[in-house]
Every structure is written in structure tokens, then in C-alpha cells.
Amino acid sequence: NAGVTQTPKFRILKIGQSMTLQCAQDMNHNYMYWYRQDPGMGLKLIYYSVGAGITDKGEVPNGYNVSRSTTEDFPLRLELAAPSQTSVYFCASRVNRDRVYEQYFGPGTRLTVT
């Protein structure tokens, strides 16, 4: 299993540009998540999904959008990039099973908006 994969690894955007961060998992996990991690800060939840076709906002959703058309893929869309979106973005997934809450994370995408 490849686990959770993310592309690209790095990206530089100009203010106002848009892009999609890709995330895929091959573990047949129902739950998928997008987090951002700023230096010295904890992970902040942007959006999450409990299955194909079902998504919901997390703690910091403004400026982002998601879709979940398949179990495997959970892309994150940035519209009109702003410097405040400079961060490292992590995708994660977990199985839907009682008392099994640990998440599996991808390697991250480092995004700079200038």
C-alpha cells in the first residue's frame, strides 16, 4: 500500500492565483481530512469527509473548497490565493471503526503565496 499520497510537494503561487492540492489513499478509508500547519502551531482542520459525496467544514475553511467523488480521492481547491494561505498542508485518512481513531497522514504540500 502507498498509504496517503499528496501532490505537489512544493508550490509557489502568486496572489490571486488558484490551484488544487491532490490527495489520494489506497487503504479504503471512509474518513479523510485536510489540515494546515503553520510554524510553531498545531494542525488546524480545514475540511473533512466521512465518505464519497459527503464533506463538511472544519475550523478554518475560508478560502478553500473540497470535493469527494470517490473513496480514494479528496482534492483541496484554493481560490484566489492570499499570503495568509502560506502554510504546509496535510491530508489524512482513517478507518471508520469504533475505538480506532488514529489518522494516517500524507507527506504534505508546502505552499508559498507571494
Added chain:
Amino acid sequence: EDQVTQSPEALRLQEGESSSLNCSYTVSGLRGLFWYRQDPGKGPEFLFTLYSAGEEKEKERLKATLTKKESFLHITAPKPEDSATYLCAVQPSYSSASKIIFGSGTRLSIRP
């Protein structure tokens, strides 16, 4: 307000020098507490889940313990390869799949 606080922010140890990292939490009921390890430039890697006060889990030189207010990650006779940032996270008992609150981490550095 639900909160997770980790201390210290950074810890430098000599190889073989045992110590503990602290994670204190304030939530309305605990469904689970998690420890992750994060290496520079990589995503967090799951280590342990603890469910109730008094529970302990071990993996190699790491041992995690849980009380009603805090968790400790004890590291015994650490080696340089244990250097990483250790993240603590909690899932409140009222939460759905979404609400997992992360601390800001402890950066651990082990000198040979």
C-alpha cells in the same frame, strides 16, 4: 474551550538521558488521546492511542501514560534517531469524526 497544551516547546537531551514530555488537556469528556511523531518535512506518524485514565502503552523506548488531566510521553535512554517533534491530540467524547484538537508539539533533540 477545548484546549491541548504541550510542554516544553523544545527539549535537548544527551543520548541516554531519560525524560518526559507533557500534554495537558481540557475537554468535555475524552474519547481518545493520541501521540504522533513528526520528522522535519514529513507528515505526522501515529504512535499511540490512549482511551482512559490509568492506561499505558509502550513502543521501544517510548511509553505513554494518561491521567484525567494530562498525558506523559516518557522516553527512556533516548538515541539520536528519536529526535523529532512529538504531537499530542485529543478527540472529545461529544465530537463526530471531525473534531480532533492538536497541541503545538515538543521538539526533541538528542545529542550523541
